[in-house]
Amino acid sequence: MTDLTSLTLAQALDGMEKKQFSSAELTDAFLGAIEKANPHLNAYIVVTGDKARAAAKASDAKRASGKAGPLEGAPLGIKDLFCTEGVRTTACSKILGDFTPTYESTVTANLFADGAIMLGKLNLDEFAMGSSNETSAFGNVVNPWRRGNEDTKLTPGGSSGGSAASVAADLCLGATATDTGGSIRQPAAFTGTVGIKPTYGRCSRWGIVAFASSLDQAGPIAKTVEDSAMLLQSMAGHDPKDSTSLPNALPDFRAACQRSVKGMVIGVPEEYRVDGMPEEIEKLWAQGIEWLKDAGCTIKKISLKHTKYALPAYYIVAPAEASSNLARYDGMRYGARVAGKDLAGAYENTRASGFGAEVQRRILIGTYVLSAGYYDAYYLRAQKVRQRIAQDFRDAFADVDAILTPATPSAAFALGEKSGDPVSMYLNDIFTVTANLAGLPALALPAAQDTNGLPLGLQVIGKALDEESVFAVSAALEKAAGFKAKAAKWWV
Amino acid sequence: MSIDEKTVRRVAKLARLSLPEERVAPMAGELNAIMAWIEQLNEVDVEGVEPMTSAVEGLSLPMREDVVTDGETPSAC
Numbered sequence: 001m002t003d004l005t006s007l008t009l010a011q012a013l014d015g016m017e018k019k020q021f022s023s024a025e026l027t028d029a030f031l032g033a034i035e036k037a038n039p040h041l042n043a044y045i046v047v048t049g050d051k052a053r054a055a056a057k058a059s060d061a062k063r064a065s066g067k068a069g070p071l072e073g074a075p076l077g078i079k080d081l082f083c084t085e086g087v088r089t090t091a092c093s094k095i096l097g098d099f100t101p102t103y104e105s106t107v108t109a110n111l112f113a114d115g116a117i118m119l120g121k122l123n124l125d126e127f128a129m130g131s132s133n134e135t136s137a138f139g140n141v142v143n144p145w146r147r148g149n150e151d152t153k154l155t156p157g158g159s160s161g162g163s164a165a166s167v168a169a170d171l172c173l174g175a176t177a178t179d180t181g182g183s184i185r186q187p188a189a190f191t192g193t194v195g196i197k198p199t200y201g202r203c204s205r206w207g208i209v210a211f212a213s214s215l216d217q218a219g220p221i222a223k224t225v226e227d228s229a230m231l232l233q234s235m236a237g238h239d240p241k242d243s244t245s246l247p248n249a250l251p252d253f254r255a256a257c258q259r260s261v262k263g264m265v266i267g268v269p270e271e272y273r274v275d276g277m278p279e280e281i282e283k284l285w286a287q288g289i290e291w292l293k294d295a296g297c298t299i300k301k302i303s304l305k306h307t308k309y310a311l312p313a314y315y316i317v318a319p320a321e322a323s324s325n326l327a328r329y330d331g332m333r334y335g336a337r338v339a340g341k342d343l344a345g346a347y348e349n350t351r352a353s354g355f356g357a358e359v360q361r362r363i364l365i366g367t368y369v370l371s372a373g374y375y376d377a378y379y380l381r382a383q384k385v386r387q388r389i390a391q392d393f394r395d396a397f398a399d400v401d402a403i404l405t406p407a408t409p410s411a412a413f414a415l416g417e418k419s420g421d422p423v424s425m426y427l428n429d430i431f432t433v434t435a436n437l438a439g440l441p442a443l444a445l446p447a448a449q450d451t452n453g454l455p456l457g458l459q460v461i462g463k464a465l466d467e468e469s470v471f472a473v474s475a476a477l478e479k480a481a482g483f484k485a486k487a488a489k490w491w492v
Numbered sequence: 493m494s495i496d497e498k499t500v501r502r503v504a505k506l507a508r509l510s511l512p513e514e515r516v517a518p519m520a521g522e523l524n525a526i527m528a529w530i531e532q533l534n535e536v537d538v539e540g541v542e543p544m545t546s547a548v549e550g551l552s553l554p555m556r557e558d559v560v561t562d563g564e565t566p567s568a569c
Contacts, residue, residue, distance in 0.1 A: 200547035214546055240556075244548050312530040323507060330508070340510075348510035360509055361522060367507040368495070368523070378530075383543035385536050390544055422522065423529050439547025464549070 004029040005170040006486075009074055009227040012173055016063060016073050023063070023073025023117065027056035030075045030119055034171050037144075040491035043156075043166040045080055045138045047120035048087055055117045062115070069115030071234055077172035079163050080121040081128055082108050082218075083207040087118075091209040092136040093126045095354030097335030105207025106239045107176060107218045114234040119172050122162030126356045127326065128183055128211045131428040133161030134419050135358045143191060143412050144169040144487035147452035151490075154412040154454075157187030157428075163221045164191040168487055174222040174231050178208060180215045181314055182408075182432025185444035188221050189407035189457030192446040192485060194228045194474075195221040199464050200439035201246035202232075204239030212321035213244075215314075215436045225445060225474045229253035232467070248465060256468035257475040262296030264473065267400035271307035272431055274409055281406045281456060284448045288404055288458045291480035292473065300400055304392040309385050310434045311426055316369050316382035317437070322359075323366025329354065361422065390438040397463045402473045405431050407444035407457030431459060441467045443474045447481040455485065495523045 004026050007015065015021055031049050038044050052075060059073040083089050083101035090096040104112070112118070125135040132155040133141045143156040144165055156165040160177035164187030167175050177184040179197035188195030196219045203218040210216060220231035233253045239245040268289060273282070289299055331337035331350030338353050340346035355363065369378035396403065409430055418425045435442035442461040450456055458477060462470035495503075500520045504511040511519060 201551075240554070243553055244546065244551075246548065246551070306536065309533055309536055312533050315526065315530055316533075327508075344508065345510075347508040351508055352510040352512075355509070361519075361526075363507050363509060364500070364503050364519070364523060365526060368499070368503045368527075371503065371506060380543055381533055381536075381538060383545060384538035384541040385533055387541050387544035388536060388538070390547075422526055437544075437547075439549075 005033045007173070008223045009173045009230060010224070012074060013071070017068070023056040023059045024053065026073065027052050027075050027117060027119070030172060034119065037169050037171055037491050041142045041144060041165050041169055042139055043123055043141050043162040043169065043171060044077065044120040045092070045123050045162070046088055048118055052117050052119050059115055059117060069113065070230070071111060072115030073117065074115065074173050075117045075119045076111065077120060077122045077163060077166045077175040078108055078118050079124055079160055079176050079178060081124060081178050081209045082176055083209070084108055084118065084121065087121065089121070089209070090137070091127050092124050092138055093355065093359065094137045095329045095335045095351070099334050101207070103207060106204035106241060107208065107235045110237060111176070111234050116234070122166055122175060124162055125159035126359050127209065127322070128159035128178055128180055129322070129358050129362055130158040131182070131186060131425050132415065132418065133158040134415060135356050137356060140415055141165045142415070145191060145412060145454055146488070146490065147454060153415045155190065155415050157190035157412065159183040160187045160221060164188055164193050164195070167191070167193045167221050167223060169489070174220055174227055176218060176235065177221045178216055178218050179436065180211050180318060181436050182429035184219045184221060185432045185442060185459060186408050186428055188444040189446070189455070190412035192455030192483065192487070193221050193223060194225050194443065194445045195219065196228050196232060196443040196467070196470070197435060197441065198232060198236060198467055199246070199441045201244050202236040202467070204242040204245045206239055206241040210325040212318040213325060214321060215318060225443070225471060225478045226254060226257045228443070229257050229471050251468050253467060253471055256471040259468065259472040261292065261472050261476045264297045264401045264469070265399065266292050266297045266299050266473065267302035267396050267403040268299055269302050269304040269307065269403060269405060271304050272405045274430060277409050278450070280450045281409065284456050284458065285406050288447060288477060291477055292404065295476045295480065302396045302400060302403070304396060304434065306385065306388045306392050307434060310389050310437055311430055313382040313385040313389065314433045314437060315365070315426060316378050317386060319362040319366035320370050320379050321366070323363045323370065326359070326363055386437045389434055393438045393440060402469045403461040405459045405461065407431060407459040411450045411452070411454040411456055435461050440464055441470050443470050445474050445478055446483045447477060448483070449485055495520055495527060
């Protein structure tokens with residue numbers, strides 16, 4: 001029998017339906033793989049083996065009685081930003097301590113209702129603030145990919161580094177992730193996996209630890225475009241418990257992957273060509289354009305002229321919202337409490353010891369830009385610039401059906417390479433952050449390898465609520481690219 | 493606008509974060525580096541532009557029926 005862990009989600013569900021193997025066998029295979037790989041990769045911070053085995057057994061019984069759900073028996077990894085009933089949820093911050101939710105997030109509840117099984121909780125940057133997974137209180141994740149034969153440890157990207165690394169290393173069939181400025185798509189691009197951030201409001205934020213509420217969206221990281229469509233189908237949907245959740249009906253995302261792209265108009269924005277971008281990424285982008293032309297698309301140059309202001313605007317809006325969201329961590333309800341001379345002193349000491357350096361920096365920036373005298377100059381101006389960016393997209397989408405860009409300005413970099421310079425770290429998200437500000441669906445998929453053998457990704461951005469076009473174009477690119485490379489399993 | 497040490501102390505107080513004295517000067521430096529990069533937003537013409545407060549367009553905050561519920565019980569929402 002082939003290694004069960006190397007199957008795609010679609011193949012694994014098919015194999016279980018044909019009784020070639022059971023969910024119990026599949027789950028055991030993944031738990032075995034995690035045991036070998038995790039000491040090297042640090043992708044999982046909690047492995048819920050017993051729960052997973054029990055769920056798999058129940059799932060096999062459900063399938064045998066003809067009641068299989070769409071994801072019946074599929075073992076998944078869950079980013080530790082999603083509250084999971086009875087399983088510790090930390091957002092990889094010390095300040096949450098051993099917080100164990102008594103409720104399940106809507107997204108994970110949707111997945112489990114469809115038959116999915118949780119293998120464990122995945123590592124991330126603290127409160128999802130980071131682009132390299134180095135801000136996690138549980139230590140960084142290591143990218144399963146290496147530069148040729150070198151043993152330099154590379155970042156899997158962030159914040160969903162555990163999600164991306166576990167999918168790339170065959171430690172789950174797919175994983176949940178979240179994306180506030182690129183936290184699904186940048187790690188997907190760094191690890192040769194597929195990640196989609198849907199339209200803002202498609203997935204309920206209920207039960208997801210909040211970072212920046214007007215930007216946060218959940219989405220899957222998966223092995224193929226089709227797998228990501230199947231996972232999103234289950235994760236998304238209207239939820240009355242999230243007032244920004246969209247009431248719109250869900251289209252059939254998997255079917256959209258089969259749709260022809262002939263006659264579609266694809267926009268290529270001039271402004272996504274940045275200084276210092278490796279030639280290989282330019283080449284990949286040009287190659288992507290050729291692939292879509294060959295598939296019958298028309299290419300149109302477009303201008304998204306406020307692109308360069310997206311990151312600075314984001315670094316006002318996101319920290320402002322974060323400073324407000326994180327005000328709830330006061331040591332009274334979560335984690336370790338550090339005493340002080342009075343109540344305010346206890347708050348101050350608790351927060352100073354519970355939050356890591358990057359989170360503290362962002363709380364201070366957020367507090368500063370919202371403080372009296374600076375609100376108009378910074379926060380209000382950033383919200384207006386955000387409107388300009390959204391308007392650029394609205395104008396462009398009058399003429400095009402989808403937009404093609406590179407996913408990241410570089411391949412995965414070494415751990416420690418950028419951790420001393422916040423601004424150079426922030427620049428990682430230069431191509432992804434615009435879709436968050438405008439609330440648009442965007443997918444990153446692997447399309448080529450650089451000279452060191454590292455994966456490089458393309459990004460497809462769609463109109464609001466038009467994930468179908470994103471899936472159709474991405475599936476066409478996936479087919480043309482034929483990206484089959486996998487990270488060598490050097491940890492075995 | 494540059495952030496001096498006094499401002500760092502004031503903002504840390506507002507954010508309820510105790511900042512050890514030896515961290516104040518380095519933090520001012522870190523914040524200034526980030527804010528200097530953010531200053532480029534001043535190049536954008538935002539005259540007459542409505543601030544964007546939500547990524548969801550054309551949807552007003554949903555209202556629930558004005559009936560008695562179990563309040564905080566999530567399953568009863």
